[in-house]
Each structure stands twice: as structure tokens, then as C-alpha cells.
Amino acid sequence: MSTEKRSNFGSKIGAILAVAGSAVGLGNIWRFPYETGNNGGAAFILIYLFCVFILGIPILIAEFTIGRSSRTNTAGAYRVLAPGTQWKWLGRMGVLAGFLILSYYSVVAGWTLQYAVNAATNSFANNTPEGFKQMFATFSSNPWQPVIWLIIFLLATHFVIVRGVENGIEKASKVMMPALFIIILLLVGCSVSLPGAIGGIEFLLKPDFSKVTGSVLLSAMGQAFFSLSIGMGCMCTYASYFSKETNLTRTAFNVAIIDVIVAVLAGFIIFPAAFSVGIQPDAGPSLIFITLPNVFQQAFSGIPVLGYLFSVMFYVLLAVAALTSTISLHEVVTAYLHEEFKLTRKRAATLVTGSCIVLGTFCSLSLGVTKGFAVFGLGLFDLFDYVTAKIMLPLGGLFIAIFAGWYLDKKRVKDEITNQGTLQSTLFNVIIFILKYIAPICIAFIFINELGILK
Ligand code: PHE
Numbered sequence: 058m059s060t061e062k063r064s065n066f067g068s069k070i071g072a073i074l075a076v077a078g079s080a081v082g083l084g085n086i087w088r089f090p091y092e093t094g095n096n097g098g099a100a101f102i103l104i105y106l107f108c109v110f111i112l113g114i115p116i117l118i119a120e121f122t123i124g125r126s127s128r129t130n131t132a133g134a135y136r137v138l139a140p141g142t143q144w145k146w147l148g149r150m151g152v153l154a155g156f157l158i159l160s161y162y163s164v165v166a167g168w169t170l171q172y173a174v175n176a177a178t179n180s181f182a183n184n185t186p187e188g189f190k191q192m193f194a195t196f197s198s199n200p201w202q203p204v205i206w207l208i209i210f211l212l213a214t215h216f217v218i219v220r221g222v223e224n225g226i227e228k229a230s231k232v233m234m235p236a237l238f239i240i241i242l243l244l245v246g247c248s249v250s251l252p253g254a255i256g257g258i259e260f261l262l263k264p265d266f267s268k269v270t271g272s273v274l275l276s277a278m279g280q281a282f283f284s285l286s287i288g289m290g291c292m293c294t295y296a297s298y299f300s301k302e303t304n305l306t307r308t309a310f311n312v313a314i315i316d317v318i319v320a321v322l323a324g325f326i327i328f329p330a331a332f333s334v335g336i337q338p339d340a341g342p343s344l345i346f347i348t349l350p351n352v353f354q355q356a357f358s359g360i361p362v363l364g365y366l367f368s369v370m371f372y373v374l375l376a377v378a379a380l381t382s383t384i385s386l387h388e389v390v391t392a393y394l395h396e397e398f399k400l401t402r403k404r405a406a407t408l409v410t411g412s413c414i415v416l417g418t419f420c421s422l423s424l425g426v427t428k429g430f431a432v433f434g435l436g437l438f439d440l441f442d443y444v445t446a447k448i449m450l451p452l453g454g455l456f457i458a459i460f461a462g463w464y465l466d467k468k469r470v471k472d473e474i475t476n477q478g479t480l481q482s483t484l485f486n487v488i489i490f491i492l493k494y495i496a497p498i499c500i501a502f503i504f505i506n507e508l509g510i511l512k
Contacts, residue, residue, distance in 0.1 A: 078381030124296030131290025151290030167206030198425030257328030462492030
């Protein structure tokens with residue numbers, strides 16, 4: 058290992074905010090609502106909550122343990138903790154997942170920038186629900202416009218990554234996260250008071266378990282892992298920058314709770330609004346880009362200037378939430394190339410940014426000009442989403458649980474979780490039990506169940 062001093066997060070709260078910044082993003086505000094809509098509503102949310110609290114938090118703690126005790130990138134971590142074994146492939150799969158997610162995620166992140174501009178130039182005013190649908194369809198299938206935003210977004214990510222951990226990642230997270238939270242709360246208030254909003258509230262609160270199939274289970278698990286940024290070493294990489302004093306268990310709980318609250322609140326913005334203007338809840342990835350402009354326009358029809366201000370602020374903050382997530386994805390791959398292949402940090406980052414621009418462009422085009430071109434029935438954008446969230450992350454989570462539960466020395470895990478015995482560890486045995494038995498069994502069951510359905 059290199060002897061050069063590794064950078065760290067500068068403060069405890071900075072570390073928590075950076076981790077929360079990675080977790081909270083488009084996964085909560087864009088992906089959670091449309092997955093909820095596609096999978097029938099309240100029952101999906103309950104399964105998602107089970108996956109977050111029973112499977113997600115222990116796996117998050119396992120990733121923290123692996124990252125902080127090895128103090129290196131996610132692939133290097135297995136080299137340090139399990140030298141000479143095949144565990145390194147778990148780290149490498151994580152890096153690949155990070156790279157694929159970054160490519161298609163940046164496309165959506167780019168959309169948020171275009172919508173911030175739409176909001177700022179007042180193009181939501183006097184439009185109809187049908188008009189908003191059209192606006193999104195025309196924009197997202199345009200061959201060059203979304204690509205330009207994608208490039209701008211990746212360059213912004215690149216800029217923060219090159220400035221390093223403490224100056225870049227931490228500072229950006231500290232200011233923006235609280236601001237986003239406040240505006241989300243305001244929007245929930247607006248959305249639930251729209252006429253006809255009650256249908257959306259029922260959709261979120263009344264579970265219909267007859268709709269739960271194998272693919273609903275897999276979608277809920279995938280959403281939980283995606284939203285918590287687990288299963289691919291992202292949290293492992295961030296934990297390698299934690300200080301010795303960071304309380305891993307408490308950080309994991311705090312982040313999971315923040316992440317769930319933001320997702321559920323996003324549901325309470327989107328669905329009441331969708332029902333109010335008669336948009337189907339299963340409209341897919343376009344859902345928030347069609348319903349939200351309606352909220353801004355209708356909820357504030359009496360005071361248009363407020364609608365204008367909120368819409369601009371919302372999309373800017375959403376872009377920032379996406380940015381703190383793309384930074385964490387980029388960091389996984391950059392730290393890997395920098396530490397394992399001894400590239401300079403700058404060169405590693407440039408390589409990642411450049412290749413993601415190319416791959417992201419193909420993802421973007423797959424929603425427009427190359428729409429007919431499909432692999433396994435999915436366009437590139439949907440394929441990347443499916444393969445990462447529904448296969449690679451759960452599989453990664455399965456093996457991370459096995460690694461921390463069975464392979465790692467129990468004393469080592471305990472030392473990390475209790476900060477060398479200085480913290481109480483009432484939950485230690487529960488966490489280990491889940492990692493050893495519950496998580497592998499549940500994840501394997503959900504996979505096998507889904508395969509049976511596919512037959
Ligand atoms: N958790 C992020 C979100 O919800 C996405 C992400 C996934 C980030 C995996 C890092 C790793 O938007």
C-alpha cells in the first residue's frame with residue numbers, strides 16, 4: 058500500500074452528510090415514486106421498508122466495516138482483508154456497477170438541469186397536463202439536447218472529484234442537503250391540498266397484497282439497495298475516509314432514516330399530484346417530470362410568482378442531490394483506478410468522466426433515435442437500470458453479508474463496530490446474525506423466486 062497520507066472527511070457531521078448525500082438522490086425522488094407506481098403502491102412500500110431496515114442497515118454497517126478497516130478503495134479492500142482469495146471479484150463487480158449506474162444516472166441528472174432551465178424561463182406557465190407530457194417526450198427523445206446536459210453534469214461531478222474529498226464532497230453536501238429537505242416539505246403541503254389528491258394518498262397508504270409477485274419483491278429489494286447506495290462498495294469507499302471516532306452503527310441508522318423519509322415524502326408529492334391531474338401512477342421514468350410541473354402550476358395558480366420560485370429552487374436542489382450521488386459513484390471508480398493502477402487522481406478521474414460521457418450518450422440515445430435497438434427486450438438505459446439495481450446490487454449485498462458474517466474475523470468486525478471497545482455494542486449479535494443468516498437467505502429467496510416466475 059502507498060504510504061502517502063490518505064485524505065479524510067474533516068468532521069463527523071461532514072461524513073454523515075456526505076454519506077447521506079450519496080444515499081439521497083434521484084433514487085429517492087425520481088426512481089422510488091415510479092417503482093412504487095409500477096409495483097402497485099403501498100404493499101411495495103412495506104416490502105421496501107423491510108428491505109431497508111432488516112437487510113439494508115446491516116449490509117450498510119458491513120460495508121462501513123470493510124471500508125474503514127482496510128482504508129482503501131473497494132476492490133483494494135478485499136485484497137487487504139482477504140489476500141490471495143477470489144473475494145477481489147466482489148470489489149471489481151462493485152466498481153463495474155458504479156460505472157454503469159453513473160452512466161445512465163447522469164442522463165436523468167441532466168434532465169433535471171434542463172427542467173431547472175425550463176422553470177427559470179417560465180415555460181411551465183399556462184401549460185396543461187397533456188402539454189407537460191408532450192414536453193417531456195419531445196425533450197427526452199431529442200438526440201442532442203439531453204446529451205449536452207449529460208456532459209455538463211458529468212463535468213460538474215468531475216470538478217468536485219478532482220478537488221478531493223474534504224474540499225469538494227463534504228462542502229457541497231453540507232449546505233445543499235438541508236435546503237432540499239425544507240423545499241420537499243413545502244411541496245408535500247402543496248401537493249396534498251390539490252383537488253382529488255386523496256386518491257394518491259390512498260394509493261400510498263392502503264396496501265393490496267394480492268398484487269405482490271416475485272418481481273415486486275425483487276423491485277423492492279433493488280430499490281432499497283439502490284437508494285441506500287449499497288451492494289457495490291460505494292459506502293465501503295466512503296467509509297475508508299471515516300475517522301476512527303465515527304460511530305458506524307449510528308451513522309447507518311441515521312442515513313437509512315433520512316433516506317427513507319425523503320423517499321416517502323417524494324411519494325407524497327408525486328402521487329397526490331398525479332391523481333389530481335389524472336396521470337397514471339405507472340407512467341414510469343417520466344413520472345416526476347410530468348407531475349411536478351403540474352403541481353407548480355396548479356398549486357400556485359393564485360400566486361404564480363411563488364410557483365415560479367419553488368419550481369426553480371426544486372429542480373436546482375434536485376440536481377444538487379443528484380450531484381452528491383454522482384460524486385459518490387464517480388469516487389468508487391476513480392479511487393479504484395488511482396489506488397490499484399497508480400494513475401494520478403486527476404488522470405483516473407478524467408478516464409472515468411470520458412468513458413461515462415460515451416456510455417451515457419448511448420443510454421440517452423436509447424430513449425430516442427435508437428429506441429428500436431433492444432437487448433433482452435430492453436433499451437440500453439432500461440437495461441443498465443435493470444442489471445445494476447435488480448441484479449448486481451442485490452448480488453453484491455448477498456456476498457458482502459457473507460464476507461462480513463462468515464469470512465471476516467469476528468473480533469475484527471466487533472472492534473470496528475465498537476470503535477475498539479469504546480462504544481457499547483448491544484446490537485452487535487443481531488447484526489452478525491442478520492449478516493450470517495437472514496440477509497443471505499432473504500436475498501437468495503427473492504432471486505430464486507423471481508427466476509421461478511420467469512420460467
Ligand atoms: N443512492 C443514490 C440515489 O438514491 C444512487 C446511488 C446508487 C449512489 C448506488 C451510489 C451508489 O440516488
